[in-house]
Amino acid sequence: MTTIYQHFRSEEKGFIDQVLNWKEQVEQTYAPKLTDFLDPREQEILKVIIGKNTEVRCQLFGGYQGAERQRALVYPDYYIPEEEDYQLTLFEVDYPKKFIKIEHPQVLGSLMSLGLKRSKFGDLLFKEADIQMIVSSEIADYLSMQLESIGRASVKLKVLPLNDASSVSDQWQERVITATSLRLDTIVASIYNLSRQKAQTYIQSKLVKVNWSSLENPAFECREGDMISVRGQGRSKIIVIEGKTKKAKWKVVAGLQK
Missing domain, CATH: 3.30.1370.160 (Ribosomal Protein S8; Chain: A, domain 1)
Known part of the structure; x- marks a missing residue:
C-alpha cells in the first residue's frame, strides 16, 4: 500500500x-x-x-x-x-434581477458565511441573470431558511428538479507558451503575461490555486493536467508539456477559459 x-x-x-x-x-x-x-x-x-x-x-x-x-x-x-442516492438539491435564486447584479464570489461568500463547508456545495450556475446552485440535500432546509441576502440583494431560494439545471459549457482557448522552468511563478507569468515578480506576489498573497487548492510556494512544480486559477485573471490549465526547445525552454500548451 x-x-x-x-x-x-x-x-x-x-x-x-x-x-x-x-x-x-x-x-x-x-x-x-x-x-x-x-x-x-x-x-x-x-x-x-x-x-x-x-x-x-x-x-x-x-x-x-x-x-x-x-x-x-x-x-x-x-x-x-x-x-x-447522491442526495442533491437544485436551488434557483430569486432576487430583483432588474436592479441588482450578483456575481459568483458574492454567492460563494454568502454561502460560506453561514458556517457551512465548501464541500457541501456543488456547482454555482450562472446563465445571464439567472443563478442556480446545487447543494447536498442534508443542508437544503437549513440553507433555504438562513440565506436571506447575497450582497445587497434580498434573496429567496426555490427548489427545482435536477433536470432544470442550466447547462454550462466550458470553452478553452489554447495557446503555446515557453517558460524557463515549470515552477508555478514562471508558468503563471507566462500564461497570464505577467512579470515573474508580479506572479510571485499573487502566489504569496494566496490568490493562486492549483487543482482547487491555494498555494503559497512559487517554486511548486507544475505538471501536465494541472488546473490553475489566479484571482482576477481567470482560469487556465496545462494541457500538454511538449518538452524543451533548442534554447532549453519548456514548451507548454495551455488553455485559457473564455
Whole structure:
C-alpha cells in the first residue's frame, strides 16, 4: 500500500488516506458510502485508487452532465446506483434581477458565511441573470431558511428538479507558451503575461490555486493536467508539456477559459 503515494503529490496524502478509508468501510460493511462534493482533482484520485473491476466501485454525479464538482458514491459490486442516492438539491435564486447584479464570489461568500463547508456545495450556475446552485440535500432546509441576502440583494431560494439545471459549457482557448522552468511563478507569468515578480506576489498573497487548492510556494512544480486559477485573471490549465526547445525552454500548451 505504501507504493500508492508515489503516484501522487505529497500534499495529496491526506485525501488519499480518506479514499482508502472509504474503500475499507465499504468492504467491511458491504454498503454504499456517499461523499461530499469533490473537485475534479479529487475525483481523479478517487477513480485511480478505487480502480475498475474490483469488489468496490465508484460513480460520480454533480446534478447535471458535465458538472465540475460532484459527489461520489463508493459502493459494493452488487449495488446499482440511482440518481436519488447522491442526495442533491437544485436551488434557483430569486432576487430583483432588474436592479441588482450578483456575481459568483458574492454567492460563494454568502454561502460560506453561514458556517457551512465548501464541500457541501456543488456547482454555482450562472446563465445571464439567472443563478442556480446545487447543494447536498442534508443542508437544503437549513440553507433555504438562513440565506436571506447575497450582497445587497434580498434573496429567496426555490427548489427545482435536477433536470432544470442550466447547462454550462466550458470553452478553452489554447495557446503555446515557453517558460524557463515549470515552477508555478514562471508558468503563471507566462500564461497570464505577467512579470515573474508580479506572479510571485499573487502566489504569496494566496490568490493562486492549483487543482482547487491555494498555494503559497512559487517554486511548486507544475505538471501536465494541472488546473490553475489566479484571482482576477481567470482560469487556465496545462494541457500538454511538449518538452524543451533548442534554447532549453519548456514548451507548454495551455488553455485559457473564455
